[in-house]
Amino acid sequence: MGQLLIKNARVVNQNAQTECDILLENDYIQRIDSSINAVNTEVIDVKGKYVLPGMIDDQVHFREPGLTQKGTIATESRAALAGGITSYMEQPNTVPQTTTIDKLEEKFGIAANTSFANYSFLFGGTNDNLEELKKLDKNACSGVKLFLGSSTGNMLVDDVEVIEKIFRNTEMVISAHCEDEGTIKRNLEHYKAQYGNDIPVQYHPLIRSAEACYLSSSQAIALAKKTGARLHVFHVSTGKETQLFRNDIPLKEKKITAEVCIHHLWFSKVDYKTKGNLIKWNPAIKTAEDRAQLWDALLDDRIDVVATDHAPHTLEEKQNVYTKAPSGGPLVQHALPALLNKYREGKIPLEKIVEKTSHNPAILFQINKRGFIREGYFADLTVVDTNDPWQVGKKNIHYKCGWSPFEGEVFNARVTHTFVNGHLAYENGVFSERRNAKRLTFDRQ
Known part of the structure; x- marks a missing residue:
């Protein structure tokens, strides 16, 4: 060049x-x-x-293979460029799931031919693929993903013995989706008894409740401490959970780290009235008080990374009744502009945005020569x-799904x-x- x-x-x-x-x-x-x-x-x-150093997004769902009506590695990585994201880590709940080394390498092959941004993938842990995980080279990909609560793709890992074995048998970062499945099921049945399938979406944060999040994340953290595993808790969504993380040691010394996503920093439960299923995520967007406590933890370094959890669905899917509308939404194009709005409001310094979106993901995942503006990088x-x-509108949205929860912003x-x-x-x-x-x-x- x-x-x-x-x-x-x-x-x-x-x-x-x-x-x-x-x-x-x-x-x-x-x-x-x-x-x-x-x-x-x-x-x-x-x-x-x-x-700024290009943003490194440690959690995206680009939907390929198998769910390409929602997005592809090409379309979503291209949209990411418009949002200042130059590297991403894509999740394993595709079709087929990324739960074997062969399937992992197939996704790397797709990205090598089609991705516009730098790429890696997380290997999905399941109740029955421990032996395959043991074969995975620790430098092969960005890490291991465990769904300790169910979400899109039905990759729930709920065998306690298997979870502990996974924690004991990998040197890689274990990134975990933490929500207690039993709590969620009980809450869902309670509201289905009242409303059937058409539950008002404002009950989503009561179904995927703060209690469900805290119970699961606290158990995962206790297990990480017991086993010495390197745990990264994805998309922390409650104020109570922020008390589980430390800020008294440097990031390089932390064995347990945390991420918050832009939608949990921006929206609160009052926004369900106008946004409906468009802001239905797992974990759920919760109260304004939770949001304020997430900001506090981000700024005082208990939370280490800001990511998107970019998870596009078609608008048609999102318009279904609550129990049939999938969780997730597209964010890679708009996360950095949203953070920069908060900078303009005096909420967060530019230096802190760069630390949480570029420096820290590079340090946390031990990425070679990225995340900083340095000679030789x-x-x-x-x-x-x-x-x-x-203003965000249909004409300037680059996601394949064609919509954004930020439309009109x-x-x-x-x-x-x-x-x-x-x-x-x-x-x-x-x-x-x-x-x-x-x-x-x-x-x-």
Whole structure:
């Protein structure tokens, strides 16, 4: 690809802001300096804009293979570029499920041919694939995923002995969806007795309750402490759960970490009245008090990562009655603009956004040469204009499903450029048709 020079960048990196130029060569950041002059080099002047490390989304559902009416690796990774996401980790609840090494490598093959952003996948643990999991090389993929509560794809792992064996038999990060299935079933039957299948969606956070979340996550954390496993709790949704995590040691020393998703930071239960099933997620969006406590835990470092849990469904599916409407929604294009709105409101510093969306995922999953703006690192960069308002609408949504829970929302900031391994993959609404994505690699000794 040769060289490309980014001039007049306001770089946000490692808890500091720096005015500088960035010289890219082929896939990498070659040089960072206060002023760089390069001959016969393409120059992109980003004066007045911020340059951030590309966001690393540790939890997405891109639906391929088998559920491609909702989305594909190509369509959703392309949408991710418009949201400043340059790398993602995709989940195993596809059709077929990613629960064997062969199926894992098949997904890597699809991504190698079609992905617009850097990629890895999580290997799904089940009640009966422990021996296959033991064969998995610890650097093969981003980690292991356990559904300790049922969700899309019916990959529930509920055999306590098997769960403990999984915790004892992998060195990889175990990412867990934590909701207690027994509690959820009892709550669901209670409301079905009153409403049948057409339960008002505002009862969703009472069915997938705070108690169900806390019971499951606290048990998983207790087991991680008992076994010494490396546990990462996905999409924490309650204030009570935040008390389970530490902020008194550096991230590199943590054995138990936590993630929060953008929808749990943005919406609350009052939004079910207007959004309905469009904001039906598992775990459920809960109270404004829960949301406030999630923000507190994010800002004081009990919660380590912000992700999307991007999980598209067709609008037709979402319009079903409660018990038939799937949980999940599309978010990769709009998560960073939503966080930047919160920056404008004074809720979170830019440096903290970068830490939670880029630095920490790279540290937590031990990703090679990504997540930071450093010489010698891959040139995954996002340029944002924090003073360019725009409204989310059908004409500017890039998800295959064609809708967003943020429709009608005005964001104050937009992603103007996204670089993937030094290649300008997205610029002011225009996507490059050239793919320069790579399989994420890991440094786990």
